[in-house]
Amino acid sequence: MKVGRRAFIGFVAGAVGGTLLSPLPWKLADDIAIWTQNWSWRPSPERGHRAAKKTICTLCGGGCPIEVDFIDGKRAVYARGGDWGICSLGASAVQYLYAPYRVQTPLKQTKKRGDISGFKPITWNEALSEITQKITKLLGERKGHSVACITGQKYSSIFDLWKQFLRACGSKNVFSMPDSFDCQRAVSRAIFGADVTFGFNLADVTCVLSFGAEWADGWGPRAPMAKVASGWFSENPGKPVTEVIHVSSRLSMSAAKASEWVAVKPGTEAALALGIAHVMIKENRFDPIVREYAGFEDWTDLSGKERRGFKDLVLKDYTPEKVEKITGVEAQKIVEIAHSFAKHPKAVAIWGQGTGGPRSFYDESVFVTLNLLKGNLEKGLFHLKGNVPVAPLPAIEDEVVETAPRLEVAADWKIPFGEYSYPLYPFLDAVASQKGYPIELLFVQEANPVYCLPESGLVKEAFSKIGMVVDVTSFMDETAVNADIILPAPVMLERWDDVYGLPVFAQSMYALSRPLINAKYDVRHPGDVILNIAVKVGGTVKTALPWRNYTDYLKFRIKGIADSGRGAITNRMDELVSVSTVKKNFGDMESLWRELSKGKIWFDVPPSAYEIIGTDNGKPQFSITALGEAEMKIEKDELLLPHYEPFVVSKGSGGEHSLLLMAYNCGFISTGYLPNSYLMMKNIWDFQLKGDDIFVEINPATASKLGFREGDMAVLKTVKGEARVRVHVVPSVPKGVIGIPKGFGHGAYDVFVKDKGTNANRMVEIHVDPVTGLGIEVVTGAKLVRA
Amino acid sequence: MSGHEEHKGGVRYGMVIDLDKCTGCMACAIACHQENNVSFRTDETDKTRNIAWMRFYLLENGKDYPEYSFAYLPRPCFHCDAPHHAPCTFVCPVNATQRDERTGIVNMIYPRCIGCRYCMVACPYHARSFNWWDPKWPSPMEEMLNPEVSTRMRGVIEKCTFCHHRLNRARDKARIAGEDPDKVEYTPACVEACPTGAIVFGNLLDPESEVAKLAKSSRAFTISAKLETYPKVYYLSSKPWVRKLADKGL
Ligand code: SF4
Ligand code: SF4
Ligand code: SF4
Numbered sequence A: 001m002k003v004g005r006r007a008f009i010g011f012v013a014g015a016v017g018g019t020l021l022s023p024l025p026w027k028l029a030d031d032i033a034i035w036t037q038n039w040s041w042r043p044s045p046e047r048g049h050r051a052a053k054k055t056i057c058t059l060c061g062g063g064c065p066i067e068v069d070f071i072d073g074k075r076a077v078y079a080r081g082g083d084w085g086i087c088s089l090g091a092s093a094v095q096y097l098y099a100p101y102r103v104q105t106p107l108k109q110t111k112k113r114g115d116i117s118g119f120k121p122i123t124w125n126e127a128l129s130e131i132t133q134k135i136t137k138l139l140g141e142r143k144g145h146s147v148a149c150i151t152g153q154k155y156s157s158i159f160d161l162w163k164q165f166l167r168a169c170g171s172k173n174v175f176s177m178p179d180s181f182d183c184q185r186a187v188s189r190a191i192f193g194a195d196v197t198f199g200f201n202l203a204d205v206t207c208v209l210s211f212g213a214e215w216a217d218g219w220g221p222r223a224p225m226a227k228v229a230s231g232w233f234s235e236n237p238g239k240p241v242t243e244v245i246h247v248s249s250r251l252s253m254s255a256a257k258a259s260e261w262v263a264v265k266p267g268t269e270a271a272l273a274l275g276i277a278h279v280m281i282k283e284n285r286f287d288p289i290v291r292e293y294a295g296f297e298d299w300t301d302l303s304g305k306e307r308r309g310f311k312d313l314v315l316k317d318y319t320p321e322k323v324e325k326i327t328g329v330e331a332q333k334i335v336e337i338a339h340s341f342a343k344h345p346k347a348v349a350i351w352g353q354g355t356g357g358p359r360s361f362y363d364e365s366v367f368v369t370l371n372l373l374k375g376n377l378e379k380g381l382f383h384l385k386g387n388v389p390v391a392p393l394p395a396i397e398d399e400v401v402e403t404a405p406r407l408e409v410a411a412d413w414k415i416p417f418g419e420y421s422y423p424l425y426p427f428l429d430a431v432a433s434q435k436g437y438p439i440e441l442l443f444v445q446e447a448n449p450v451y452c453l454p455e456s457g458l459v460k461e462a463f464s465k466i467g468m469v470v471d472v473t474s475f476m477d478e479t480a481v482n483a484d485i486i487l488p489a490p491v492m493l494e495r496w497d498d499v500y501g502l503p504v505f506a507q508s509m510y511a512l513s514r515p516l517i518n519a520k521y522d523v524r525h526p527g528d529v530i531l532n533i534a535v536k537v538g539g540t541v542k543t544a545l546p547w548r549n550y551t552d553y554l555k556f557r558i559k560g561i562a563d564s565g566r567g568a569i570t571n572r573m574d575e576l577v578s579v580s581t582v583k584k585n586f587g588d589m590e591s592l593w594r595e596l597s598k599g600k601i602w603f604d605v606p607p608s609a610y611e612i613i614g615t616d617n618g619k620p621q622f623s624i625t626a627l628g629e630a631e632m633k634i635e636k637d638e639l640l641l642p643h644y645e646p647f648v649v650s651k652g653s654g655g656e657h658s659l660l661l662m663a664y665n666c667g668f669i670s671t672g673y674l675p676n677s678y679l680m681m682k683n684i685w686d687f688q689l690k691g692d693d694i695f696v697e698i699n700p701a702t703a704s705k706l707g708f709r710e711g712d713m714a715v716l717k718t719v720k721g722e723a724r725v726r727v728h729v730v731p732s733v734p735k736g737v738i739g740i741p742k743g744f745g746h747g748a749y750d751v752f753v754k755d756k757g758t759n760a761n762r763m764v765e766i767h768v769d770p771v772t773g774l775g776i777e778v779v780t781g782a783k784l785v786r787a
Numbered sequence B: 001m002s003g004h005e006e007h008k009g010g011v012r013y014g015m016v017i018d019l020d021k022c023t024g025c026m027a028c029a030i031a032c033h034q035e036n037n038v039s040f041r042t043d044e045t046d047k048t049r050n051i052a053w054m055r056f057y058l059l060e061n062g063k064d065y066p067e068y069s070f071a072y073l074p075r076p077c078f079h080c081d082a083p084h085h086a087p088c089t090f091v092c093p094v095n096a097t098q099r100d101e102r103t104g105i106v107n108m109i110y111p112r113c114i115g116c117r118y119c120m121v122a123c124p125y126h127a128r129s130f131n132w133w134d135p136k137w138p139s140p141m142e143e144m145l146n147p148e149v150s151t152r153m154r155g156v157i158e159k160c161t162f163c164h165h166r167l168n169r170a171r172d173k174a175r176i177a178g179e180d181p182d183k184v185e186y187t188p189a190c191v192e193a194c195p196t197g198a199i200v201f202g203n204l205l206d207p208e209s210e211v212a213k214l215a216k217s218s219r220a221f222t223i224s225a226k227l228e229t230y231p232k233v234y235y236l237s238s239k240p241w242v243r244k245l246a247d248k249g250l
Helices: A006-011 A029-036 A093-097 A124-140 A158-169 A184-192 A222-233 A253-257 A269-282 A288-292 A310-317 A320-327 A331-343 A361-373 A424-432 A456-464 A526-537 A539-544 A550-564 A589-597 A625-629 A678-683 A700-706 B003-007 B027-035 B087-091 B118-122 B164-176 B189-193 B210-215 B240-245
Strands: A050-056 A065-071 A075-081 A107-109 A119-121 A147-151 A174-176 A198-200 A207-211 A243-248 A260-263 A347-351 A382-384 A441-445 A468-473 A485-488 A497-499 A508-513 A568-570 A601-604 A659-664 A693-698 A713-718 A722-729 A737-741 A780-786 B013-018 B055-060 B070-075 B097-100 B105-108 B199-203 B233-236
Touching: A050 A508, A065 A093, A075 A093, A075 B027, A075 B189, A107 A124, A124 A158, A124 A441, A124 A468, A124 A485, A124 A526, A124 A539, A147 A158, A158 A174, A158 A441, A158 A526, A158 A539, A158 A550, A174 A424, A184 A361, A184 A625, A207 A269, A207 A331, A222 A243, A243 A253, A243 A269, A243 A331, A253 B070, A269 A310, A269 A320, A269 A331, A269 A361, A320 A331, A331 A347, A347 A361, A424 A456, A497 A550, A508 A550, A508 A589, A526 A539, A526 A550, A550 A589, A568 A589, A589 A601, A678 B027, A693 A700, A693 A713, A700 A722, B013 B210, B027 B189, B087 B097, B087 B118, B105 B164, B189 B199, B199 B210, B210 B233
Parallel strands: A147 A174, A147 A441, A207 A243, A207 A347, A243 A260, A441 A468, A468 A485, A659 A737, A693 A722, B013 B233
Antiparallel strands: A050 A065, A065 A075, A107 A119, A107 A485, A198 A382, A497 A508, A508 A601, A568 A601, A659 A780, A693 A737, A713 A722, A713 A780, B013 B199, B055 B070, B097 B105
């Protein structure tokens, strides 16, 4: 037998250095004797019967069935997925339950905001009375509109409860934390005349053309996406491997897994899509049905003005040669990709942004047109998602409570499709620059905007102008630290919640997450917090929210589903992603509630697109007439069509920030409300974080130009901030681009995550999309200098 | 001939990990470390000192942008099946690590371990971690510890056990049900967690098992096969550059 270590060290370059190189000398024998007797203080977990309980995971809004193992029903020790497995976040569920940084009782800031030593425990009654007094005072002054909310739970009924609560106060200022799907409703409004999100039949495709949809790095629900994608790569008899073409600038895991990775210049994915559309239209390899869609050919607008159609725009302005100049992809390659996409009978185009948020309105409408050219609406591969028929909340008429316009409108932001998005950045900008009207009371619920939002500087500035910040949260995070009152929430496993699932798949779904264990601390469900305050405020606010508690409210919602008779319930996850027919298999509200609490999921097939499309002629349209109707004087024809709109990077004075900083997400790093769990920190690569230093990725060519070697310390500067970093030399990014991972550099929680690296959000720049008002993060001008 | 083929008819638990399917989500490692009470420290970035049963290695194709590519390789203990001894069991002076010849699982008897770390040096795959410190869970995290797996103390070695306690549980259940405990099937935590189905586990000696079939597929390979350690963890990949790295340096 030959045993050698060298080979494997060669194999795993960059791996563990080897035990013999360990800095500690080998211990002496007596030391060994001490070690082996070190027993008494080793934790010895209490024994008992281990058994699993089922619930639904709500950590990302995905709604995966999970099982949690308990010892004697009392201690949670382990979380597993259903037949779909689980993701890193879900698998960490019990770590969040027992996290030492949980908030255990209501807290009030007694010193300056942001000073963690100033928090003093108060009772629930004290906390809610103080908030109620504030609201009552504002209502008395007819300033109910100055109450606002940012929730982290967009895919749950609590979002509508916040809307109802604020509406009853006279405010429309309800926002949610951004994600990849925020722009879809606006695009859908423009092209389909319907306010819906999109769904894809990803389980039944032969080709996926992904424009920055980082499906292995956090786009969509992680576990189900991973499962669906594994189907793409499985070679089964009779089912060929799915061709996955990934278009992006940085080689992410999603790009590395793809059959082919097409590297484009940052932010130019939509131009490439238009190049592909050009080839398809020119060679007549598209579904002829699009000829019937308004705006494909040249068209006349309402004022009688002749306008260019999409066909003319694409044929003239997006030839492969022109697109090569924009994207850096060779013209010949563009033709080849177009041929591949055109040839596949079942090819879909999906999209996203490596930085995690939405893309621009025009970008996203371009990606939709590729699906139209493929006839994917007719083929059932691309869907307008049906709603979940939960009971709507009772309407509050203007005669009863008058609302002021949303803050960004009052601050004179002209956002034509702001109604279909939640334009958080214009809101924050108005707060920070004190335009419109002041925000006197901000509720933040299970979100961590101070850490998670790109351009943290703006967020902090806005917070400093807000009268009172109430944070309903389970954790002592950065936003909690910057709040005036902290209301502790139970975590998943301790509470009831519902979840609609992230858009992505064609089916609509609805699930219930039930509590598996008594709440550990003096916590209240955020929904109960809203209802408690409503009762205390009284009047219209109370009558608008007639539920005794949040569970009653959830039952009210579920009754809507039961009464609709639509859909079916299942515990088979495959039914949720592949479109089939459904047959109702549940009874009234009570029985549906029982089935859902056992972990079954309600789902429904997407309706026919033509039932939803609300355009004049009942067909999709390329011409974005709604923009013209929004009384915007639009001269340039292409602004009324899906097209590529270049973005401008701020390069600082004299163009000194000539490199491009690109933040990225990873499937094994948490960048949202939840920090990386204790065991997630174990998995972080030592070329992403070493000690407290974060690494930025640069190409070997950039490294040699700037004189950096692997591991060198550097200072990263952008127009937004500055940070000490280390350099990781790797060809995952092109020359001139700096990659930085998100999810590090927390300023709160505990020593296991605090001050580890830098928060990329502090360094990056946001572009506000003029059509939707959404904050778009692409790249930021930067420079890297020796430390 | 691989080591475990000598044990025809018996049980040889093994694993196949499909590197083309694995998306590097690392849920397997979280599940493993959660299930097995693997401790953590404030700084987990020194990979020569931290404890990980399921560790990741980076494979790169060596090319420049945009031809560059990479893959992650999840690495449990390979439960080497070299005749008579695994590299690690061979060197242990106190029999603290042994291979159970009924199952092929290389186990650790922590109280016996004297911390000499010979096995750590002998293991060509860095599968073993040493407890440089006493494990400590910040309060109240001790509540999440799994009583089926004992915690380890300063001065001992630990590593992946193929979730051996789950096998014991399955065997007990079989005995109570009057079934043959040697025929049981069970699922380690990592396998159960994996959302892509990249990890397959089972009896390599059962020709009908999926794991045995996959281990014989043309896409299968082991790491540093020429060391003749006979790993019972196989990898799958269709990518020539990934497969080539498995042999590099031999
Ligand atoms: S994908 Fe989302 S819902 Fe599913 S286990 Fe992970 S966090 Fe939970
Ligand atoms: S991988 Fe290492 S620790 Fe595991 S059996 Fe082989 S030599 Fe021993
Ligand atoms: S859980 Fe599966 S897909 Fe995720 S890293 Fe582990 S082997 Fe890979």
